[in-house]
Amino acid sequence: MQETAEWIAVDLSNGCLRVWIMGANGEPIAQAVTDKSAVIETHSGFETALLALVAPYLAQDHRVTCVICSGVAGWNVPYVATPCTPPQRVIAASPAFADPRIKLYIPPALKQMSPPDLMGGEATTIAGLLRSQPEFDGVLCMPGLHTKWVHISAGEIVSFQTSMTGALFDLLSQQSVLQQSVAGTAWDAQSFLTGVGDAMGRPQAIASQLFGIHAATSLLDMSGGAARARLSGLLIGLELAGTRPYWLGRHVAIIGVGDTALHYRTALAEQGVQGQLLEAPPLVLAGLCASYESTQNSAK
Amino acid sequence: MQETAEWIAVDLSNGCLRVWIMGANGEPIAQAVTDKSAVIETHSGFETALLALVAPYLAQDHRVTCVICSGVAGWNVPYVATPCTPPQRVIAASPAFADPRIKLYIPPALKQMSPPDLMGGEATTIAGLLRSQPEFDGVLCMPGLHTKWVHISAGEIVSFQTSMTGALFDLLSQQSVLQQSVAGTAWDAQSFLTGVGDAMGRPQAIASQLFGIHAATSLLDMSGGAARARLSGLLIGLELAGTRPYWLGRHVAIIGVGDTALHYRTALAEQGVQGQLLEAPPLVLAGLCASYESTQNSAK
Structure with missing residues (x-):
């Protein structure tokens, strides 16, 4: 019999959709990835693509938590201002997921007012890095469509470009x-x-x-x-x-x-x-785990 | 009765197709323009678009000269090396026009070896400028998809970028x-x-x-x-x-x-x-007129 997911970690960065099906012991029981970046740019496209990957691990009468590291066009994600620690406390994503078996959570995005700049899912990766290397002091180069350079000191995101x-x-x-x-x-x-x-x-x-x-x-x-x-x-x-x-x-x-x-x-x-x-992927997963724990702590 | 074209001047720059129907006295008897840049990027698309503009001015049993200021993808246009005067002597365009009522002529493109650079139809515009201002000494700025800066001195294109x-x-x-x-x-x-x-x-x-x-x-x-x-x-x-x-x-x-x-x-x-x-258009037309004269001179 197919094991069901305790929760699901979702990485939507680097033009692909990657999911880890997390078991009760806190370890992944499966992972899957799709590179259909074109279809995951809209909410309905994302919903279809996510369900295709995770449906086998969903229970019929249970709503499972999905923690996702960045938003999809049309979602209204609040900003946290830098300097700050990478935000781990997640919020329920809006608009809600149509399939009742899934509840989406997403961390806030980061903003820098001067010079004006924005950061989405990369903050989750940084949270993951600081989880394993809390003493990290230096600069992160995060290549991508919109490459981020991030100055990290004393556990905080000091500035980025x-x-x-x-x-x-x-x-x-x-x-x-x-x-x-x-x-x-x-x-x-x-x-x-x-x-x-x-x-x-x-x-x-x-x-x-x-x-x-x-x-x-x-x-x-x-x-x-x-x-x-x-x-x-x-x-x-x-x-x-x-x-x-x-x-x-x-x-x-x-x-x-x-x-x-x-x-x-x-x-x-x-x-x-x-x-x-x-x-990147292990750091993203570590960051998503930290965010998932915040959903558990706030539920207590 | 509709007047027929003595020859036709064709400008294929700035994302549009512009034609002047030239009369026997060397003046335009009509002009037309289409901005369907997408369809004129291929040879067949160009041929269809050009015929749509000029067909009313063609005689049934006569092949008319069309002088065009730049090439279409797939045409094999030779290069002239700078420094040079803007080339006015035109060549028969390849591949040939399918409709037997039209014969296309095109000036060579320009090349600069160091630093390597290329110029297409802009050279016809420069020829037109030097026709009316042969003493022009200075710099031309020619904005476009690929903006050209051109140093002109003593009637020559000295360098460009x-x-x-x-x-x-x-x-x-x-x-x-x-x-x-x-x-x-x-x-x-x-x-x-x-x-x-x-x-x-x-x-x-x-x-x-x-x-x-x-x-x-x-x-x-x-x-x-x-x-x-x-x-x-x-x-x-x-x-x-x-x-x-x-x-x-x-x-x-x-x-x-x-x-x-x-x-x-x-x-x-x-x-x-x-x-x-x-x-730009009057200068392009002047340059095309200079090129047309070269076809007449070489025919003598």
Whole structure:
């Protein structure tokens, strides 16, 4: 007989939906992931996608708690102002889940008033990190569509800065004149480093350096791997130029999944910073566990 | 009875298809424009769109010359290397036009080897400018998806630089997290100037300044007009920071259509540069006329 879920942890970051089915002993009894990011951007799309993953673990006459690390478009999530500890106390998500077997909880989002900035699900990851390393003091680099640089000290999020690096890479590589240049999955490590250096040296030239990839492909037979790596290098180099106060002379941990985190580590290493690589999912799960405990404590 | 075309001038720049039906006396007898940019990106789409505009002016048993200022995807256009005069001698376009009543001619594209850069139809506009102002000495700013800055001296294109400013604006305003922030057509002039100044002052921060528009919309109730103007200001300011050697202390002419050219003039004026505004279509037509004459001369 199929075991039923004690509660369910839901990660909706990095363009995928990942769930852990949690057992009575506090350990996952199963996990599943779907990368259909397009369908989970709306509430009904999210609801369908979540049910497809977790339905086998639901009991018919029992409402199970789902703790989710970030909001879906249309949800009204309150903000907590930084500096602050990562918020662990969760709130019932609105709008409510249509299926009566599930009750959704979500942590508040974070806001920084000056300069204005916003953080969603990343705060749950930070809560997870501070659960296992409460003494962490330094800077987190969290690559993604909207990469976060976060200064952590004394258990608090002191300040943070968001760069649209991943979004720019996706838009330019999929829908601009560079689309043909960067097609494929090849990668040229030297072109990446040259791109990082070019953007850090002359960040004001980025809009023409980007078009230069198209020109170099046409005139100098630049390969797809070199073009793709140079595009990534230019954008990450631009971000490093703009976030220098965060990483210069600091302890930096890069929290990510896959190649992008490695590229950030490579780029930082060239600047003399040895970034510590941390896998994101275990930290997200740890943060979601902390949030789940808050629902239990408040119920007592 | 409908007059027939002596030849046809075709402008395929700025996301629209514009034609002038030229009479025997060298003057336009009609003109028409369509903005269906999506359908004219392919050869068959272009052919259909062009025929829809010019068919009434074609004779049944006569092949008319169409001179077009830039290529369509899939056409194999040769390059001329800068420095050079804008090429006026046109070549028969490949692939050929399916309708036997039309023969297409196109000028070569321009290439610059170091730094690598490419120019298409803008060279025809420059040819048109030099036809009416052969003594022009200075810099052209040609806003567009891929804005061109061009140094002109002694009748030659000395060097040029392309920035993907318009493409970045379109992608970010239509398909990024900023989409909601910048919706509408309102415009806040002060936000534009502040954006120009912020990007020129700290171009390395552009990727976080862009996300800051989203944050300011959410946290500070920034209006749509302020957000839209700030996005434009940040991107034009970034471009001005990267093209300073082109415009600093030079005579600058801005060739464009519509509000974008005015925004460039406003931004340059803040830097103490009084850019001269020139409407693009008359210059394109003058350049196409020069190219048409070359087909007549070579036929003699």
